[in-house]
Amino acid sequence: MAKRVLITGAAGFLGSHLCDRFLAEGYEVIGMDNLLTGNIKNIEHLFPLKEFTFYNHDVTKFVHVPGEIDYILHFASPASPIDYLKMPIQTLKVSSLGTHNLLGLAKAKGARVLVASTSEVYGDPLVHPQQEEYWGNVNPIGPRGVYDEAKRFMESMTMAYHNFHGVQTRIIRIFNTYGPRMRLDDGRALPTFMSQALRGEDVTVYGDGSQTRSFCYVDDLVDGIYRLLMSDYTQPVNIGNPAEITLKQFAEEVVALCGSESKIVYEPLPQDDPKQRQPDITKAKSILGWEPKVDRAEGLKRTLEYFKKHI
8 A cells, every 4th residue: 555645835846846756656645735825736737646635724723634644744834035024924833833733743643754944044154064063143033034933943843743752753954946836926046037037127136146055956856855754864954956156147147048138137135145055965965875966057957948938
C-alpha cells in the first residue's frame, strides 16, 4: 500500500512541485491550501489522479485528515515580501498556530514532519556565508520581523515537539529559489525582473544593487527537501545554491536573456533588507549527499519559457 504524505501550501510555487515529486515517487498525496497566495492552476493537472486529494483548508484552524499519514510537509505561508507585508497577521499565524496544529497531527498519526524554514532566520547577516550554527541578526519589530520571527518560532516549536514529545521532525532552511509557477507579481527579484523585462518596462533594483543573493533552481531544491525528509538528521539544514551574485548583475543577466531593451532603475532599499545571502551547504553535501545540479543559465532559460506563456 502506498505511503501517504500531507503537503500544506500545496497550490503554491514550492508546494505544487513537491506534490509532483511525491506522486512521481509513488506516494498518495494529500494537498492542503487555503489559496491565500497559492494558485489552484498550479495543481489542476493533478486532480484527475486518484492518488491525489485536495483540501481547501486554513491550517491555522484545527487540521483533520482521515486515515494514516506517514509524512507531513509544512509549506503553507506567504513567502514574498509583498505578501507578508500585506498579510502580517496571517503570516505570523500560519507559522505559529499552523505549525502547532500540524505538529499535533504528526504526533497523533505517528508521522514524520518537515517544516519549511528560510534563510530569513539569519536576518541581515553578520556572518558570511551563513551556516546553520549562526543565530542571526533579526529586527523582531521591523516590517520583515513578521516573517523572520514567524519562521524562528516555527523552528523552536518544531524542536520542542521533537525533544518533548519525540515527534520525528526535520527543518529545512530554504535560500532564494526560482523556477516555473512563481507568481509574476510576488515581488521577489526574479519574477519582478523577468516580467518587467518581457514587457519592456524599466527593471527595478532596490538600493544600489550591490546586495547579493544566491539562486537555487526549484528542481534542485525539491530534491534537497526529499533527501532531508528521508534522512535521520534532525537539526536545521541549509538548502540553496551557493553561487552568489549581486542583484544588479542578476538584473543585467535577466534583461540580456529576455532580449529586452529595458533600463535598470534604482529605488530606495527597504528597511532591514539583507545585504548578503549565501548558504553554507557543507551539511547538505556531507549528510544528504546533495548539491545543486542546475546552473543559473540553464535554470533561467527554463523559467523564461514559463514566464513567456504567462505574460
